Amino acid sequence: MKVFDNLPINIRLFIIIFILILFTGITTGLITFFHFKNTTETFYTNTLNRKEQNIKTALERQLSKKNQETSRDDLYTIFKNKVPESSAIQDIQIDVYDLEGLLLTSSNPDLSQVEKSIHKNDLAAITTTHDNIKVPKAINEQPYLKSYSYLYNDNQEPSAILGIPFVQDQSIISSKIFDLYKNLVIGNVIAVSLAILLAW
Numbered sequence: 001m002k003v004f005d006n007l008p009i010n011i012r013l014f015i016i017i018f019i020l021i022l023f024t025g026i027t028t029g030l031i032t033f034f035h036f037k038n039t040t041e042t043f044y045t046n047t048l049n050r051k052e053q054n055i056k057t058a059l060e061r062q063l064s065k066k067n068q069e070t071s072r073d074d075l076y077t078i079f080k081n082k083v084p085e086s087s088a089i090q091d092i093q094i095d096v097y098d099l100e101g102l103l104l105t106s107s108n109p110d111l112s113q114v115e116k117s118i119h120k121n122d123l124a125a126i127t128t129t130h131d132n133i134k135v136p137k138a139i140n141e142q143p144y145l146k147s148y149s150y151l152y153n154d155n156q157e158p159s160a161i162l163g164i165p166f167v168q169d170q171s172i173i174s175s176k177i178f179d180l181y182k183n184l185v186i187g188n189v190i191a192v193s194l195a196i197l198l199a200w
Contacts, residue, residue: 025188029181036180048166051090052147056162058086059096064154072098075160080105095163096151104160118161122148126161134166142167 062082063070070078079096087094087107095106101118103111118126125133132149145166150158 021188025184029184032180032184045166048092048147048164051092052149052162052164055086055090055092055094055164056149056151058082059151059160059162060153063151063159070153070159072104076104079160083107093165095165097161097163099158099161101161115163118148118163126150130158137165139165139167 059079059082062078065078075096075098083094083096083105084107093106093108095108095111095115096104097118098104101120101123103116106115119135122133122135126148130150132147134145134147137144137146147162147164147166149162151160151162153159
């Protein structure tokens with residue numbers, strides 16, 4: 001402490017201002033980072049949910065054109081063109097399964113063997129809840145959620161199961177976080193530069 005007291009007033013002033021700026025910069029950076037991360041993930045999830053709802057509406061509208069009871073072959077005929085069309089519009093992969101959990105059609109021609117059927121536990125959850133479920137999965141060690149929900153006919157009876165992978169584009173999020181940090185660093189450098197000018 002004596003060393004600090006013996007320093008010239010301008011040096012002491014600079015050190016105090018520098019510490020305050022550093023503390024404020026770190027605190028602001030952490031708060032901004034977590035807020036930005038949560039906001040981005042919420043926005044991304046809401047966007048995916050809207051896409052899923054738009055896809056359900058389009059496919060159920062297609063399903064309503066078939067009044068009589070639909071067989072597995074009928075369902076394939078109904079969805080085979082609409083699925084890739086909706087996938088292109090919404091820019092997201094779409095998988096449609098029959099009520100037994102077996103794949104009817106997909107917008108992804110390279111769908112893995114595992115994804116060509118719904119796991120029996122997931123199928124049981126859909127059957128029990130009759131509601132949308134999201135199941136944790138992974139592609140090349142990258143985690144994602146696969147959303148499953150019923151597609152209903154005009155009689156509000158389930159006719160097929162819609163599967164949509166919710167894969168977050170980490171490169172976009174990482175790029176935005178990098179830009180955020182860059183701006184924070186630039187702001188702190190400017191603040192420190194001003195502190196040096198004020199101290200002298």
